[in-house]
Structures are given as structure tokens and as C-alpha cells.
Amino acid sequence: MARTRTKQSTSGLTGGMDTYVRSLTLLRDDVPDLSKYPFSIPALRELETLDFHPQVTFFVGENGSGKSTLVEGIAVAAGFNAEGGSRNFNFATRRSESSLHEYLRLARGTRRPKTGYFLRAESFFNVATETENNSDALAAFGSVSPHEMSHGEAFLTLVRERFSANGLYVLDEPEAALSPQRQLSLLRAMHELTREGCQFIISTHSPLLLAYPDARIYHLSEAGIAPVAYEDTEHYSLTRDFLLNREAYLHRLFKD
Template sequence: MARKRQSAEGGFTGGMDTFLRSVTFLREDVPELGKYPFSIPAVRSLETLELHPRVTFFVGENGSGKSTLVEGIAVAAGFNAEGGSRNFNFATRRSESELHKYLRLSRGTRRPKTGYFLRAESFFNVATEIENNPDAMLSHGGIHHHEVSHGEAFLALVQNRFWAEGLYILDEPEAALSPQRQLALLRSIHELVGSSCQFLISTHSPLLLAYPNARIYHLSEQGLAEVAYEQTEHYSLTRDFLLNREAYLRRLLE
């Protein structure tokens, strides 16, 4: 079980009430632990994962299981596997894992008034569902997401459909965003956090990971562990490359 971490403001973040307090993997109920996704080291080693009341990040290499874990939490929380709000119920192609069946969510006394599961890889399908539903179009600000760039559509959805007192689960949102738009997303996240929202985010972006006082979990072959921002490879590799660009390029290209 991850231990409670002291925040920069003082006190323990674990004592603050939130929508989702923790996620527990019901290992004893799994019929075959050697089968995907339970064979992923970070999933197999999972016990109880404490979530930050504001922002929790999941980071790791491709294939480490962060998107699988985020998807499992989202489906267990009642969201459609391909994305959208809890009112969305469609399947372009069923591809979600069975992980959600073996996750128990510990909820706080508060209940979210709204929420959204936003994932980069299936956003096209969500945008199509929005445009095919007049009520959904209205609630999403009337934006035709297929008529703007992927990044503009992503950011417009956050700015028009993410409301106060919501639970928001994002899977690699930076995939569609330029660095400048990532900073705009960071600003939107901060404004929503100030309106009693909670975020769970899987990401590769050192810009998003810089959000202050967030909780960061690193998924790897060794399992899952909480880390500081400066301990992430995303921060250290980006910093070292920018400070020693010529040396890095010589090693890579020569």
C-alpha cells in the first residue's frame, strides 16, 4: 500500500476528502494471474493505491501498464471504455481489458456532479458520438470537433465540457497538444481543481507532470512506486538533453 505523503502546504493529503480515495486490486478473485493484463508487473504488484484528492499522475515506459490501469479505474468508476461522460455507451471495437472487474474503488463522502474519461487513442470515436447526438453537442459547447485540429478539439472539450465538482480521468492528453497547448491544459486543470475537481492522468509530458503538489506513480518492470517529479525520467532526460544537446546527439547519431 502506498504511504500517505506530506504535501508542500503541510499536513497529509490523504486526510482530505475526495471523490476517489483509493483503488484496491482484488488479486484473490482473479482466476489466472499469468494472463494479460494481470501479467503486467505494475498490475500484478498492485495492492491498494491511494489517490491524491486533486491530481494523481501515472507515468512509465510504453507497455508499462499505465493506460491499462487508468482505463480499468475509469470503467470501474462507470465510464465508457472508449471515453466520454457516464452518459456515453457505445463501442466501436471492444478492446478493454478485464482489469476493471477486479478493482474496488474506495469513494469519499462527496459524489462528483459530473465527470469524463478522455483518452487520446479513441477521441475520434467520442467526437463522432458527440456530433451524432444533438444533446451531446449542446453540452459540449456546440463545437464540431472533426472540423478543427486534434489539439484544438481536445482543448475545446476540456474548456467547454469539464465543469466544477467533476471526476476527470485523462489518458495521455498531451498526444494531441503542442507544448503551448499543454500549458493551456495545465492552466485549465488548475482552475478546475479550484472548483473541487479531481484528476487522474496518465502522461509522458514533463510539462503536465510539473503540476504542484500532485502525486506521481511510476509503473515499471519492478512494479509501481510513488516518486517525486525530479525522480521521473521524463524530467531528468528532458532536462539533460536540453542542457547537453550536442553530446546527446553525438552519442545517438554517431
């Protein structure tokens, strides 16, 4: 697959608004060995340059496709802690991030975010523990430890109370903690925040979140990374077909 710059027009979608992160480029010539992890992941091995939507960009793909690794690399390159939190968080429960961020160059827009957050489902417990020891961070939860809330309640409380205007927010599979109804609540919160000058970069499996209007969606696969329309994602088509043909799907799945 040829490694070409992936670019889509955002004309008419954002009123000409500039973005915090315009694009990323993999500094391929600096990578010591493209055959070693994380560059051994096919989608990352083919990575060259990607452009971000000024408001919402999604990364989708099968488990192991590299979307969470890529989002982690973007977050760390943008100055966030690898396990999550704001730029003021600096802790490591267990260092497990890849070296990808060392070889990513982010092209910044003319605006600078006033705030930001890296929210990832798999290490949110660790961030919640760190939050208990930080009075300013705890204030976003009404001075109540996120450990005293359900996972989903803590996620939404963070988004509603901590996320604010003119921010850069990187989310890794946020649907892991959210019921379908709470995912719709997250969509609503995202819509309000994008109208206040925020930018979101998200990896997800959720067909509900992917429905965000006019978002840019990148699909990671064995063939590389390519933009895809919402209706052409497997997340949409498989969910739709299953709901419309549930008995036939179950018959095939359970057939001896």
C-alpha cells in the same frame, strides 16, 4: 517486491478536502490467473492498493508499462465508457478494454462528483463521432463537430467548455494532441478546475503536465508501482539533460 499499501500525506495541500476516489484495491483473490493479461504486466501483477491525491494523481512509465491499462480500468470501474466520454456515453467501436476493471474496487469519498469525463487520446476520434449524434454533448463544442476542429483544438474546447466544477476527470495521455503551449493551457485549466472541487487522474509522458504543483506521481515499471518525486522521473531528468547537453546526446545517438 513486497505488495504494500502506498500512501502519502496530503496534509496542508488540500485544506482537508475529501476526494471522490480515495483509493483503489486489486481484488487479487478474485483474479482467475495472475499470469494472464493484463495481470501479466509486472506493475499490475504487483498491484495491491493505491491512494489517490484529492486533486491530481499522475501515472507515468515506459510504453507497455501498464499505465494506460490501469487508467482505463479506473475509468471503467468509475462508470465511464471504455472508449471515453461521460457516464452517459455507451458505445463500442471495437471492444478492446481489458478485464482489469472487473477486479478493481474503488474506495469513494464522502463527496460524490456532479459530473465527469474519460478523455483518452487513442479513441477520441470515436468519441467525437458519437458526440456528433448527441445534441447535449455537441453543445460543449458550441454545436460544432469536433471533427471540424484540429485534434488539439477539440481537446482544449472539451476541457474548457465541458469540464466543470465538482467533477471527476480521467485523462489518458492528453498531451498526444497538444503542443507544448497547449499543454500549458491544459495545466491552467486543471488549476482552475481543482480550485472548484475537481479531481484528476492522468496517465502521461509529458514533463510539462507532470509539473503540476503537489501532484502525486506513481511510476510503473518492472519492479511494480511506486511513488516518485517530479525531479526523479525520467521524463524530467532526460528532457532536462537533453536540453542542457543537446550536442553530446546527438553525438552519442548518431555515433557509428
